[in-house]
Amino acid sequence: xxxxxxxxxxxxxxxxxxxxxxxxxxxxxxxxxxxxxxxxxxxxxxxxxxxxxxxxxxxxxxxxxxxxxxxxxxxxxxxxxxxxxxxxxxxxxxxxxxxxxxxxxxxxxxxxxxxxxxxxxxxxxxxxxxxxxxxxxxxxxxxxxxxxxxxxxxxxxxxxxxxxxxxxxxxxxxxxxxxxxxxxxxxxxxxxxxxxxxxxxxxxxxxxxxxxxxxxxxxxxxxxxxxxxxxxxxxxxxxxxxxxxxxxxxxxxxxxxxxxxxxxxxxxxxxxxxxxxxxxxxxxxxxxxxxxxxxxxxxxxxxxxxxxxxxxxxxxxxxxxxxxxxxxxxxxxxxxxxxxxxxxxxxxxxxxxxxxxxxxxxxxxxxxxxxxxxxxxxxxxxxxxxxxxxxxxxxxxxxxxxxxxxxxxxxxxxxxxxxxxxxxxxxxxxxxxxxxxxxxxxxxxxxxxxxxxxxxxxxxxxxxxxxxxxxxxxxxxxxxxxxxxxxxxxxxxxxxxxxxxxxxxxxxxxxxxxxxxxxxxxxxxxxxxxxxxx
Numbered sequence: 307x308x309x310x311x312x313x314x315x316x317x318x319x320x321x322x323x324x325x326x327x328x329x330x331x332x333x334x335x336x337x338x339x340x341x342x343x344x345x346x347x348x349x350x351x352x353x354x355x356x357x358x359x360x361x362x363x364x365x366x367x368x369x370x371x372x373x374x375x376x377x378x379x380x381x382x383x384x385x386x387x388x389x390x391x392x393x394x395x396x397x398x399x400x401x402x403x404x405x406x407x408x409x410x411x412x413x414x415x416x417x418x419x420x421x422x423x424x425x426x427x428x429x430x431x432x433x434x435x436x437x438x439x440x441x442x443x444x445x446x447x448x449x450x451x452x453x454x455x456x457x458x459x460x461x462x463x464x465x466x467x468x469x470x471x472x473x474x475x476x477x478x479x480x481x482x483x484x485x486x487x488x489x490x491x492x493x494x495x496x497x498x499x500x501x502x503x504x505x506x507x508x509x510x511x512x513x514x515x516x517x518x519x520x521x522x523x524x525x526x527x528x529x530x531x532x533x534x535x536x537x538x539x540x541x542x543x544x545x546x547x548x549x550x551x552x553x554x555x556x557x558x559x560x561x562x563x564x565x566x567x568x569x570x571x572x573x574x575x576x577x578x579x580x581x582x583x584x585x586x587x588x589x590x591x592x593x594x595x596x597x598x599x600x601x602x603x604x605x606x607x608x609x610x611x612x613x614x615x616x617x618x619x620x621x622x623x624x625x626x627x628x629x630x631x632x633x634x635x636x637x638x639x640x641x642x643x644x645x646x647x648x649x650x651x652x653x654x655x656x657x658x659x660x661x662x663x664x665x666x667x668x669x670x671x672x673x674x675x676x677x678x679x680x681x682x683x684x685x686x687x688x689x690x691x692x693x694x695x696x697x698x699x700x701x702x703x704x705x706x707x708x709x710x711x712x713x714x715x716x717x718x719x720x721x722x723x724x725x726x727x728x729x730x731x732x733x734x735x736x737x738x739x740x741x742x743x744x745x746x747x748x749x750x751x752x753x754x755x756x757x758x759x760x761x762x763x764x765x766x767x768x769x770x771x772x773x774x775x776x777x778x779x780x781x782x783x784x785x786x787x788x789x790x791x792x793x794x795x796x797x798x799x800x801x802x803x804x805x806x807x808x809x810x811x812x813x814x815x816x817x818x819x820x821x822x823x824x825x826x827x828x829x830x831x832x833x834x835x836x837x838x839x840x
Contacts, residue, residue, distance in 0.1 A: 387824055414451050422444075439467070439468050442464075461487035467482050509527075510524055511562055511564070512565075514564075517570045553605060553609060555597075559591045562626070574647070576634055585765050585766040586763050587766075593617070624636050639759050666691055671818075695791040709812065726742045744804050753833065788808055
């Protein structure tokens with residue numbers, strides 16, 4: 307028997323996503339909003355998490371979208387960001403995410419769901435269909451909820467299988483989505499001979515009805531040797547047949563959500579994408595993807611990617627999508643875009659807003675140029691509100707910390723790290739230069755290098771998120787970060803060193819009380835080429 311012990315990153319990844327499904331049709335035929343039905347404004351403080359969630363207070367990943375004639379509600383674990391259709395205004399309220407979409411806090415329940423996933427339901431023409439996706443041969447639970455099964459020596463028999471129970475049926479129909487051998491073959495074809503040693507546990511990320519078929523997107527666990535193949539499943543109730551689309555251009559990319567626009571003969575599959583790794587749940591992939599299947603071979607269609615490097619999109623990782631006739635809502639942990647999808651390549655077809663934390667300053671407040679510095683570098687006045695970018699601890703035991711805030715005057719730093727060629731250029735999001743440098747996780751917006759909330763990768767096995775700083779990680783104290791999310795101006799870049807100006811600083815967290823808001827995303831005037839492209 308082979309035991310499988312799941313690492314913390316893998317557990318949270320599956321736990322966070324396993325129930326994140328909205329089973330609805332996609333299009334809204336008529337919307338007549340009334341401003342009187344807009345939600346009342348409310349000041350919602352930025353939540354201060356408990357000791358087990360010290361890095362999660364800026365987690366605004368969207369778990370669900372709820373629409374009606376008056377509002378579009380984007381639900382996170384703790385907040386609802388609500389758009390009022392009548393006047394294009396936003397309100398932030400305490401979260402109302404349904405319990406069934408929230409991650410389990412019990413490892414035993416999580417392990418049971420992994421081994422034997424509950425069937426979910428979707429209605430089609432007044433009838434109920436039940437579905438799930440599993441690995442076969444099936445796993446079992448042992449002592450201490452260890453997940454295990456006998457070794458499978460034949461990779462053709464190690465499978466990811468979709469199960470569907472049709473109305474009035476007792477036993478499920480089964481459709482094999484892919485095998486370990488399929489995964490190995492795709493890896494070799496793509497030039498990655500050791501991309502994964504085993505199949506990751508699969509999960510369904512969307513389920514809906516479109517053009518008289520039922521559709522699902524399937525993602526999978528990644529990291530620690532686990533992987534899978536990006537897969538779209540559809541079922542025709544009239545014929546009782548399944549169809550699969552596994553876009554070769556997506557390969558091992560996770561599909562976070564799926565929406566289908568256009569007609570049956572000329573559809574566009576809109577997908578959010580993400581990848582993950584050991585201890586790292588959210589890594590940007592191809593952003594928002596428009597996929598148009600080839601009529602002869604749907605796996606070899608055309609793919610266009612819209613990322614923070616080549617489009618106005620406001621976040622790096624689209625979490626949930628919502629199609630409303632000629633509009634496509636794209637939600638990320640950094641904000642939301644409403645796109646006229648038929649003219650998506652025109653920047654004027656994008657209306658975007660970003661999530662932000664703001665705070666009222668006291669009359670005078672010391673600001674530090676690095677996280678753990680003892681001596682202030684300057685002072686802030688209390689004339690205006692300040693945008694709060696991040697929070698980091700300065701003491702792990704007491705959890706005392708500082709907020710990073712925007713600082714227009716900026717600070718400069720010389721870093722003993724320079725540029726090099728990025729080691730894995732094929733994995734880069736479209737539009738991102740193949741240059742590894744200290745600001746690698748920032749992107750060029752036409753004026754400066756900026757970093758969205760969903761570009762700050764939380765590494766659960768590597769000491770939390772990383773920014774630009776000095777010193778080494780120690781058990782008793784964090785790295786002395788210069789910046790985690792401040793805008794960057796690149797002053798000089800060589801193979802051995804980097805000179806930057808960063809437009810942020812750090813203030814003691816007890817001095818301010820941040821609150822949440824949503825602000826329009828402004829595109830820079832007179833945008834300049836990315837200096838790294840040279």
